[in-house]
Amino acid sequence: MIGDLLPPEVAWAERFADDVPEALYPSEQQVIAEAVPKRRREFATGRWCARRALHRLGVPLAAILPGDGGAPTWPSGIAGAITHCAGYRAAAVTHLSAYASIGLDAEPDEPLPAGVLDAISLPEERDQLSRPGPAWDRLLFSAKESIYKAWYPLAHRWLDFTEARVELRDDRTFSAKLLVEGPVSGFEGTWLAGTGLLLTAVTVPARS
Template sequence: MIGLARILAGLFPDGVGHGVVPIGAGGELWPGEAEAVAGAVDHRRAEFAAGRHAARCAMAAAGLSGAAIPAAPDRAPVWPEGVVGSITHAEDVALAVAAPDTLVAGLGLDVEPDAPLPRDVLSEICDGGECAWLAGQTEPLRWARLIFCAKEAAFKCQYPASCALFGFDAMSVRVDPAAGALEAVFNRAYAPFPAGARLQGRFARTGGLVVAGFLRQVG
């Protein structure tokens, strides 16, 4: 858990708070949150509670007051007014980041097993340019898993602005392994993002996990 906290601190600038909570240690949900997991299996309820606890830890670390974070009909977290954030889950841990909307316009976070992407889904996740880059890497399917993780994080980062649902072909991801840097490029327009718009991110690996984070600047 300490390793994940250090990674989150390194992926985002000062002022972005982070939280790391083991699944099963989320405590009680706040009013308005439980409806999202009514009837869900036990693990999903525990995962959801850990994610909300991690989100409130992130808010506190960013100097923000704790609040309920219900789920919208599309299952996206409904952050309190003035707050932007992102929540993600691995098998046994929940991660979250949060910041005031005066500091950043959007945040996106995703965590995945640091393991090869199944080859049979590679063409669904990666486009021709990404596959050409992967072909030059050692452990290409492990890097493909990072591209999947990055696309998930970039989607979360842009979604509050566009409210657009789209597939993996809507963005292309460029990876700078030496710098731990990511860039997601829109392949077509989704207002307010024109085709060619770019989101900047970072990634890191620890404890059998890969984590990707994206941030949209204000203005």
């Protein structure tokens, strides 16, 4: 599924269950040792996807430890992102010479719990959510999560949900304008709804 959202220079892998071996490097095992089994499994399947994608890119495999702000520490010269939600795990990677950063997010195609939308959106963003289609409020949330994952490795700091204004389009694209100073002024993304899931992806071209 996620491949439909990504340009050809981006390698990716996805799973719809934790049906792959829990093969972690000792240093990865150490950081996840105290986690509950469900979290260990999603972490391991996320790493499995990441290594499969790196292999497709021809990059030697190594431990992918959580780094600054929780962002995965990718091999030198690589940008990437990992996501997991119920029934889905995925990773995407690319050479920094092609893209400066990537964001990826998966969510169930279901409305946000009551009260969440107001916390994660601007009033003008809410105006675009009452039309036929997927759970637009959850899609907005997912787009913002993808934006954050692409933002963080570039900016190395928090970005609040109200610091980017997102426009979701019917043609399965979206744009975001940053409302704070930063290394980029906005993001372009793509989205997809299917099999009960919403997927969003953001790629930041290397030249920006």
